[in-house]
Amino acid sequence: MPESPIFMRLTPAISTERTLPGKPAPVVTLRSTPAAGTLHAVAAQPTARVLSIKTKERKTEPSVPLELSNPAMAKKIGKIQFSSLDLIAPALEGDTRDKLTVPVSPIAEPADTTIFEDPADPAIKYYLPRYRVRIHSGHYEIGFNAMPEGTWRLNIGLEPYPAPELGLGIQGVFELPHDIAVFFRYAAGPSHTIGRTVNFSEIIKEDKGLKVAVILTVPERDALLFALQTPAALPALVTRRAIRLAIPIANPGTQPNAPGRVRDHRSLAQNAALAARFIRIRPNPQPQPKPAGRYSTVQRALDDMTDPEPFVLDPLLHPYLYESAAAGGRSGEAEFRRVILAYPKDTPDARFYTYLQDMVEPWIFYYLPDRFKLSRREQLPFLPQMVVRLGTADGEIEKTMVTIDYLAEPWLNTARLKAAGLSLQSEIPVTARQSNAELRPLQAKASLRMWLPGPGGAALVEQKDVTVDLANGFVHSLTLPLDSFRQLYAAAYSSDATSLFSGEMQVETGLSTPESIHVGIRFSDTQGEILTFEEQPFDSGDTIAVKMLNGTESPLHIDSLPVSVRRGETEVPATIEGLTFVPALELESGTEVRFFVRPQGTLPGDGTLDAVFDTSGVKIRPDPEKILPLISDTSVPAEYERQIEVMTVPELLGEADDPASIILINVEFKGGNSLKLSRSQLSGIVQVRLPLMDLLLNRDVQGKYHYRQQIIRRNGTQTADTTWREADFGILVVPGL
Template sequence: MLDRFRVPQARRFDWLDPVRVPLVPPVRRRLPIIWPDPVIPEWRRLWPPDPLGFPPLRPPNGLLRQEVTVPLAPTWAPADTDVYESADGLSSLVLPRYELAFDQVGVLDEPRVRIEERAGVPTMLITLLRTALPPGMGELPHVLSVSLTYRVPELVDVPFPEAVREDGGAVVVAALPLTSPGLRQQLLAAMSSLEAKPAVVVRRGVTVAIPNPMLLIEPPPPQTWTETALLMEWTAPPAPLLLSDAQRMRLGGGAAPGTVQGMRRLRIQHQGRGHPFWQDPARPERFYFLPDRFQLGRLPGSGRRPALDIRATSAAREEDLRVTVEFLARPVVSQERLAAAVPALAEEARRMGSQRPVTMEILADAQPVLRLGLPQGGAAPSALTERPQAQVDLETGVTHAETFTLEDFRLVHAALFGASLNVMNGEVRAGADDIPLELRLDHTAGDVLELTVLSVGAEELAARLVNIVESPVRVDRLEAAAVGGGLRVPLTVGGLPAGKTLAPREEAEITLAPTPLLPDGGAIALDQSGVTVLVDKAAIWASVFDDTAKPSLTREISVEAVPALFGGPGGDRVAVFVVTVEGASGSVRLSETELRAITTVRVPVRPLLVGGPIPPLRYRTETVWQSGGIGVSAWRETDATILLPVKTPPGSTS
């Protein structure tokens, strides 16, 4: 039997939707319904993508031709080689392509790729030119984005956040801020490698009307259109994009063909310890450094509480209790160390041909790793444990959360208050260098004193210091400087004896001399490295422990009696003991036939976390006598988990 129809690249349909009302009345032999050829086009790239990828079985509702307000595509799966029709039908439009611009440098033609300063940030600029439009054709309206792609070996796509169209759209300048020196070196290395296959990809977003598929039925319905956003990619020639050795060396330095010169590593001594610095080969006056250490931070706002959150979960047993500790550690940088390094760094910059002032910033390492001393099984750690899931930024700090058992958390709690040198201490590994990390509540990063200027005199100014944290502080040394306009002028602090202790919210009057001449935007900076926090454990614990969920521990309590306990004077006997335990779900009843009962009590876990005892149980007994009398005992306290009822004579409340 021959096929009832045969359509190239098309699916066969007999009766499309037996559930819904059919398109034609049912007859003994149903006629086939087919899509125009083709009905399964190549998967097109949509913007946003179409989750189906093929046309519906019924033509969708759409716009009539006179209702369309965007350019019309000639096919259901348009491409950037098609000719589009304007909404008014008066002109033909094409989607332009782009190619790299070239400049002649000596005898070479080099792609117009350059790196220049923008607002103090080195920025890579790539210039593209629009290809010529065919005669009589207009430009299809579109938006565009630019990316640099390469393989290492997986595909890396680096988007340029800015793409500016100039000269009426004939020129496109894409800009990528090189926020870290590693990014510059990485991109230049890729553009010098044939194996990396570097290329500039231009993505053009258009909104066009696409013709809806039509059913071959009589009478034919009018053609409808659907407005759709599409994203069309184009790799700008030449591909691969390769820089000459000379251009690569101008942009980032290079010692040999096919290589990119990395940053120079220097080591400068300060107070008996060597500190690494890195020099940018393309800008010899710019240096990068690592923080001296990381310390537990303090949060902004009233009280500046430690950046530490402790949360516990409810559990049925102590063994099941879990405690989560989340912290933020801030980088600490010695300004004295950096200032002492400036002469040596300036000499290195002059040796590399730069006469500009030295600038320094924290090295933006791409993959720093936290290594932390964590207790195991109630014992102190013997080695550091890597925590790759921690969020580490050498400039903003380290954020991490760790969950412990109860016995391990007690070691952590003690370590936070200075009882251990290795629990919850560790390091941040950045390349080949390790930066110490210390999580101690008596050594936090962040100001604990607040300065307010009261009056300005001819030779000195009066100011007020306030302790703004929850614990007392001891001021062993306090240094101040006027900072502004690129200058730092030391000031002498008077009126504050060494070793002065300030309670929380306590104030102290001081003087600063000489009176600084602060430019606009200037300020007085305090060096508080000589200020020690005298930890108030209760106040800190109240600020860092999250008791919102009221975590509790379930204790099983057994209430037991012996037969002899039911006897009484004059032949009277106890009918039942009713024992009420404070915090239990209900009372328990004991009789001569039921001598044991079980109840549960939920107790707060907060005292357990700090090594304290479980609060004692409070209970009382009602003795119901067979004669009808009832005696009630006083409330009693006990640490036991097995309770005995207290027999009380009728009418007694003792």
């Protein structure tokens, strides 16, 4: 987000301040360090102020969680569920109702049309209100006031009301405590493709509802007024309501749409007429259901667009608004200027990057990410944020479809942003209100194109219905035939150069041709943490004892690990003792190593030491056989069954009165099933269990299976195989030689 929303806690009691944790995109500013007298680019993370009760003031966390910064995207990510991983011990999810301290939702995806219950007394009900602009004497309560310092204060009065869908069910129901943020959102630029927000920094609770206000410069005011009378700008007054509540955890049960009998028509050269074989998906053994009545405590945010939608106020119908701002000048459209910088500067490998200068606030420059990568979970284990689902509609394996859901996040070269901040300093007019450059993530209209398998080979295909947040990423869903999935999955873990499962993000700014950002879905090049570090002071000196853990599912190749040590604002280089990277360290999944870090310079003061590791050179060695089971939906079976006809003929059994003739053949298949044949039963059908992973990883070329035979003769002698035989026939004739 270019700017973080500012939240107020709505409850019936006195409030104190607190903040919400999270991880927004960085906002980079330039500031002067008095000690050195030089300019430095620093990450100035935006914070969210929250008015709350029942909490004491606590330290500000410099970020806003995705649940509050982009509720729609957070909801999509929440649907990406993972299998359990052996790195961590399985734990019982959630809490029983008697342990809850927050209101309870009857459904997993609550809305403002939901009635909530008190955790201790189900008879006490709550609802989440919506908000609308108050009307007084036929006018919206919205207007500007001139401020002494030459700025303008925009004031809006809001009133709460229940969702009309609740009807009479709202009687006797209490208002649900919630955080609220209010902001204008509109599209700027010559083609109305660049997103801008105006956050209301003052939120005051009144008897009639809320009064919200924001201080604007004249150019900021004029840009907003222009948007409010321009339908193409799609202005919206958004109330974002954040709630903390408990949602029910569904008990796992029999998958409702379990794949049925699947026919495989792949031909076998041995006997095409008899080679047809049948595959039936075999579900995993059903897990024991979780105890009923368990809940997960979550944070959710719900957006509501205040009427009118879009929030267009025609000057002829609402002259009072424009008259209140008339003393300061006339409204004008927001303008942007395109600035192109090379990085690394003056080197053969330099690439060109675009920055958009906001001409309303010319010290603000909007940047684009370097690329988009497959994201990893923020908690252990650091699995790729991808889920694979398998399904078939009509029972034929050729028509089996695989759905891939994944999250891609932007990757930023912070050194590039730091260098850009210094270079862009000279682009700020001397008349600007602020002389320090500030870099913010751009929000603009964007479309995704991906290289996917097609009938004629790989093709660059535009992906419809993908909502892109340039600051946070996007969730993408692909549904493909089985063979196409195999190709994409192979590309995701392969080290070979291939265009499959990569693409480009086309960003429309309206200033020139679209900006292109590379998208690459590779397990070896992901966005997110891969190592954890636990640090403890060692002895009484400045040495730090470190425990490093590979938190991923794949081995890591580490041939160097640059480190520095920081205390307060001072940071010095450091060395690692007790661990060598010659030869390179191969760290297996879930494995930890211990070593010491010693600073190579003086760190004044007596505060806590912090070791800072540069993991950019650590290489992931993806293991496709480990990754796929972990990212597969839990409803995907671990095995499939191939139907085999086993037969013999009297000539192979010998003469009936011959003492050496065969009276019984027992055929045992690897995986469990067996079949007995005799002169009275010359054939039978058996279901052979085979790993489904063979199909997904393209190892099942002809459905190979393993068996062994036991032969019993009339004279009492027995012979039995000591090793497994291999075959791929749909009809197996025994006894084999």
